Amino acid sequence: MGRFVLRRLAQSAVIVFLVATLTFVLLRMAPGDPVRAQFRDVTVSQEVIDEYRRSWGLDRSMPVQYVQYLGNLIRGDFGQSFSLHRPAWDVIREALPNTVVLALAALGISFATGMVLGTAQGANPNSRMDHTLTVITLAVFSIPIFWLGLMFMLVFGQWMGWFPIGGEVSPVYRGLPLVGQLADRFRHLVLPALTLGLGGAAVVARFHRAAMAEAFAENFIRTARAKGLSEQTVVLKHALRNALLPAITMFGLSLPVLFSGSVLVEYVFAWHGMGLAAFEAVGRRDYNVVTAITMIGATLVVAGNMVADLLYRLADPRTAES
């Protein structure tokens, strides 16, 4: 187990390094000059521009820039935001909690809904309920995420007026008591989390249904029934325990999807998370902020996958001791 962790840590470090390099290369290959992007509406003289380039280190040769870039990353120094004139890390510190809250809520919705539906379907394959849920999950899966978000806004925000349609808190947030503040945050979270989570729920349900159906076809299910166990025990203990292994893999795979999905959802719902910050930073060629967001995102995804791998090995006795 210890060796496995060490190996996975080393692999993770390599992946993060590759992401850092790729980010560096892609940013500098992308069209648009970072300095000019900051002065979109004003004309500035070449001297001013050169001065900025010098102070941001963009005047050196590419290899020198790359070495400096890696050195800064290793020290955890993401540099200054070109457009916001403050440390890129500050941008992250404000955006990251919002994204984590949104992602965790969406993850909860995806897995709670998906596992329940998939278990019910897998335990009763080809029943009417199974067929109905298959149609529904496929439909939800094929809805574009931004359209779903807009529909939620329209129906539950505009028409019903049940939930606010943007931001994390109301303007009156500061004046509310603690319970009111929590409720306010929750109300703001509902629509973006549902938008981001429902597609995932459909995917989880599809995969988990297949995993359950596969587990049900196994001989040990027959043994469990032959022992006189209740159908509930057969489903929840014998089949589900085995179908959890694919679910753990799915958990690892869903993290990157969640991060990329959150860009759209944060944009639609004006949710001030990493996705929205990334969207704005890319538009302004704010290299340092884009880099910081990419690196934090990559680290989180890699760490999440490592946790999933570890969980898998712990959950499967056949790999646990090797």
Add this chain to the structure above:
Amino acid sequence: MTALLRVRHLSTSFQTEAGLVRAVDDVSFDLAEGETLGLVGESGSGKTVTALSILRLIPQPPGAFGPESRIEYDGVDLLRLPSRELRKVRGAQIAMIFQEPMSSLNPVLTVGSQISEAIRAHEPVSRKEANDRAVELLDLVGIPEPGRRFRDYPHQMSGGMQQRVMIGMALSCRPKILIADEPTTALDVTIQAQILDLLLELKERFAMSVLFITHDLGVLAGVADRVAVMYGGSIVEQGPVRAVFEQPAHPYTRGLLHAVPRVDRPSDRIEGIPGSVPTATAWPSGCRFHPRCSECMKRCEVDAPPSYSAGTDHTARCWLLDQSEGQRQ
């Protein structure tokens, strides 16, 4: 001897894409108290489906039982028992062990917990008590260091050990009937004899009735009291083990006996039965054995033979018995 289990006109079919599979067709037999009935037949003859039908372990759909089918245990028809009641029979009254021990055990649960859960399904005992009994059972079935092996996962055991665990699990609630579906087929030859001896010993000790399924007629000579021979989804001959071995009435049984190498009748070649088992989607017309039968007559191709008496408590489904010695039942 009174029959503990009465199987009557059991027909089990499966609705598949290739059509209706009539895996078991009008099977009837009795299992008396303390008796071992050997059910023998080639692969695909319907032995496993018969065994699974008894405990209603056939998935429905695609499986379905014919309307005439009855499986009476202790006077109650298991096929019509509400599932809550059926659960009290499964494992507690009638237990089963399977052909492949590896896949029959849950890979993510310890073998001990799989035994103690069987106990707790039927008896109001504490977890601790059930675990203690599971360790005793592991000891009983000959697993060394049972206290430590309790916490093993199935993959940490050899096939023989796994089958011992399955036997321990089956015996955990002291069932009246044990159904053993080819319990040694998947094991090494050396292990097969050990498992067989263990089963025989435990059968005596627990005074169980056993339905012993095998494709090896030779094994039954030392194991069974009575023998039922299956072919093409039906029982073609059944009777006391001596009678079936010494005066086989059905050409198929005779063929099987020739295929068994015997010490007392040395021959330099083992005669098999020519041809292969027909598939359950398309049984041959008339007697299902007729395309392979060396004594096939005209009527065998058209009409399925009824069951004829071939001696005391000995019957066979063959037209040959019509003229010669038996009278119609």
